[in-house]
Amino acid sequence: MSTLSPTRDPEQTRARILEAAEALFVEQGFSAVRLSELARSAGVTKSLIHHHFGSKEKLWEAVKDRAFERYFTAQMSMLEEAGEPDVALLRASVEAYFHFLRDNPGVVRLFAWAHLEGDDHYSELDAELVGAGAEWVRQAQRRGVLRADVNPTNVIAVFVMACTQWFETKSHCQQWPGMGSDAAFLEDFLTIFLEGVTPRG
Amino acid sequence: MSTLSPTRDPEQTRARILEAAEALFVEQGFSAVRLSELARSAGVTKSLIHHHFGSKEKLWEAVKDRAFERYFTAQMSMLEEAGEPDVALLRASVEAYFHFLRDNPGVVRLFAWAHLEGDDHYSELDAELVGAGAEWVRQAQRRGVLRADVNPTNVIAVFVMACTQWFETKSHCQQWPGMGSDAAFLEDFLTIFLEGVTPRG
DNA sequence: GACCTGACTGGCCGACCGGTCAATAGACAG
DNA sequence: CTGTCTATTGACCGGTCGGCCAGTCAGGTC
Numbered sequence: 001m002s003t004l005s006p007t008r009d010p011e012q013t014r015a016r017i018l019e020a021a022e023a024l025f026v027e028q029g030f031s032a033v034r035l036s037e038l039a040r041s042a043g044v045t046k047s048l049i050h051h052h053f054g055s056k057e058k059l060w061e062a063v064k065d066r067a068f069e070r071y072f073t074a075q076m077s078m079l080e081e082a083g084e085p086d087v088a089l090l091r092a093s094v095e096a097y098f099h100f101l102r103d104n105p106g107v108v109r110l111f112a113w114a115h116l117e118g119d120d121h122y123s124e125l126d127a128e129l130v131g132a133g134a135e136w137v138r139q140a141q142r143r144g145v146l147r148a149d150v151n152p153t154n155v156i157a158v159f160v161m162a163c164t165q166w167f168e169t170k171s172h173c174q175q176w177p178g179m180g181s182d183a184a185f186l187e188d189f190l191t192i193f194l195e196g197v198t199p200r201g
Numbered sequence: 202m203s204t205l206s207p208t209r210d211p212e213q214t215r216a217r218i219l220e221a222a223e224a225l226f227v228e229q230g231f232s233a234v235r236l237s238e239l240a241r242s243a244g245v246t247k248s249l250i251h252h253h254f255g256s257k258e259k260l261w262e263a264v265k266d267r268a269f270e271r272y273f274t275a276q277m278s279m280l281e282e283a284g285e286p287d288v289a290l291l292r293a294s295v296e297a298y299f300h301f302l303r304d305n306p307g308v309v310r311l312f313a314w315a316h317l318e319g320d321d322h323y324s325e326l327d328a329e330l331v332g333a334g335a336e337w338v339r340q341a342q343r344r345g346v347l348r349a350d351v352n353p354t355n356v357i358a359v360f361v362m363a364c365t366q367w368f369e370t371k372s373h374c375q376q377w378p379g380m381g382s383d384a385a386f387l388e389d390f391l392t393i394f395l396e397g398v399t400p401r402g
Numbered sequence: 403g404a405c406c407t408g409a410c411t412g413g414c415c416g417a418c419c420g421g422t423c424a425a426t427a428g429a430c431a432g
Numbered sequence: 433c434t435g436t437c438t439a440t441t442g443a444c445c446g447g448t449c450g451g452c453c454a455g456t457c458a459g460g461t462c
Contacts, residue, residue, distance in 0.1 A: 008409055008458060029317060031232035035450060045411055050451065052409090109317065115370055116230060116313055123376045130377040147396075153379035154389035161366035162359055169362070172316055175324045176331040178354035188355035195348075196397030209428060209439055236420060246441060251421065253439090404462090411456075419448075426441070432434085 014052050017042045022063045026106040029113045030060050061121075067110045068122050072129065074100055079132050085140035087198055091190055094159050098186050101167045108167045130156055147199045155197055162189055215253050218243045223264045227307040230314040231261050262322075268311045269323050273330065275301055280333050286341035288399055292391055295360050299387050302368045309368045331357055348400045356398055363390055 020042035024033045035056055039046040053059040078096050082089060101108050114122075130153060137152035146155070166173070166185055173179055221243035225234045236257055240247040254260040279297050283290060302309050315323075331354060338353035347356070367374070367386055374380055 010409060013409080029230065029232065031230065034448085036448080046450085047412080047452085048410055056450065112313065112317055112369075115373055116310065116317070118372075120373055120376070123373055126373075127377050131379075134379055147392075150389040150392055151379060151381065151385065153377055154381075154386055155393070157367075157374060157377070157380065157386065158363055158390055158393055161363050161370070165362035165366040165369075166358075168313075168366075169316055171319075172321055172324055172327075173358060175321070176328050176354055176358070178332075178335055178352060179358065180352060180355075184352065185355055185358065188351040189359055191348075191351055192356070192359055192394065192397035194397075195401070196393035196395075200396070200401065211439060214439075235418085237418080247420080248422080248442080249440060257420065406461085407459090409456105409458080411454105413453090415450105415452075417449080417451105420446105422445075423443090424441105425443105426439105428439080429437085431436085 010052070013044060013048065017044060017049055017052060017059070018063060018066060021059055022067065022106060022110070025060060025063050025113070026109045030056075030117065064110060064114055064119070064121070067107050068125070070104065071100075071107050071111075072125050075129050076132075079129070079136070082136060085136055085143060086145050087194060090140070090146070090197070091194060094163070094190060094193065095186065097160065098163045098166075098182075101163055102182055105167060108164060111164075112168050130160075144199065146197050150197070159189075159193055162193070211253070214245060214249065218245060218250055218253060218260070219264060219267060222260055223268065223307060223311070226261060226264050226314070227310045231257075231318065265311060265315055265320070265322070268308050269326070271305065272301075272308050272312075273326050276330050277333075280330070280337070283337060286337055286344060287346050288395060291341070291347070291398070292395060295364070295391060295394065296387065298361065299364045299367075299383075302364055303383055306368060309365060312365075313369055331361075345400065347398050351398070360390075360394055363394070 017038075021033075021038055024038055024041060033056075035046050035049060039049055042049075049059065053062060075097070078093065078100075082093065133156040134152040137146060137155045140146040141148040141152065166182075166189075170182070170185075179185075218239075222234075222239055225239050225242060234257075236247050236250060240250055243250075250260065254263060276298070279294065279301075283294065334357040335353040338347060338356045341347040342349040342353065367383075367390075371383070371386075380386075
């Protein structure tokens with residue numbers, strides 16, 4: 001078999017580089033990562049990184065692309081599964097979003113670095129996700145399930161921002177007096193958020 | 202007069218360096234800033250930066266200290282002015298926090314960089330602010346002004362996180378379909394948040 | 403076998419990084 | 433004036449950065 005421990009396996013090499021690069025970029029951001037360190041960490045030579053990715057910048061783009069694709073497909077498939085708008089489904093969606101971020105901490109940090117650097121490569125696809133989410137909210141508003149006096153996009157924004165910021169800063173915020181676990185924060189956020197977006201009766 | 206255009210003014214020089222450094226660090230983060238660029242931008246020599254601040258790292262700390270002090274004193278004085286807990290005051294507090302961030306965009310970015318780098322120098326003072334805020338919420342809960350089934354710290358966290366993330370990502374999020382201005386987001390957030398934290402009647 | 407493609411290596415490069423240092427110059431005390 | 437202190441300068445340093453290049457080597461094709 002040709003796939004059994006070949007002395008050369010460019011695809012696996014690419015993957016090894018990407019994985020090591022993601023780990024370092026997540027931890028240190030683009031500027032602070034040294035190609036020499038990355039090469040050592042991936043077990044390849046610096047030249048090989050250039051051979052496969054062209055430059056440090058292009059490797060950074062490749063890492064971000066891969067992470068954003070994971071994010072985009074996860075959210076999109078979640079949205080496509082969504083059925084009739086009701087509050088239980090909104091709760092489930094927020095929980096799913098929260099858990100995705102919890103299970104992909106690298107994605108959160110990568111986006112944070114990318115955004116601070118002014119990267120807006122992904123705003124179009126992101127807008128697609130938000131647009132679909134807002135449309136879902138709009139339908140729920142029309143059916144009287146959610147209060148209609150708020151901008152649907154802002155409903156999405158509020159929970160996306162709260163969840164994102166929680167995972168961006170939780171190592172710091174969990175030192176706050178009285179602050180609890182992921183689950184405890186999520187529960188209280190949901191209590192406030194869901195009460196806030198449903199009509200008073 | 203000795204203060205009229207002296208050929209040497211170390212304090213002003215320090216201030217010029219600090220200001221230029223803050224601008225560059227806010228924009229690019231610690232690693233990406235080059236001392237040579239900073240020197241050019243501040244109109245001084247590289248050596249002078251070392252003379253006044255010792256090293257790039259210490260200058261970075263000085264810039265963060267100064268920004269955090271602005272943040273801390275602003276929030277603390279706001280908390281001290283706070284009177285009897287009621288919903289109108291909570292609204293005013295959220296608005297004040299939001300407007301502080303809006304008027305100090307550099308502070309938001311500086312904190313974001315610092316946090317990604319794992320800096321937790323400021324967690325103690327930050328905890329003091331949050332503790333005071335949470336205590337205010339606890340009093341409001343005891344008086345029945347706010348719902349008592351949520352952790353007071355999480356009430357603070359939710360609005361702090363939503364406001365912070367808004368200004369961290371607004372250049373990106375304002376490209377979302379249907380997304381509006383600062384004021385529009387704040388108004389919708391307040392609508393949801395205040396409805397969510399007050400007891401149903 | 404000869405041949406080609408491309409994965410892969412080690413050595414090297416110019417640029418530039420943060421930082422140092424000896425020398426200079428302005429402010430001020432006496 | 434002289435001496436002292438220090439803000440300020442420009443030349444300079446060792447180290448390391450991202451990137452390049454000539455060449456080697458494995459695998460596939462004919």
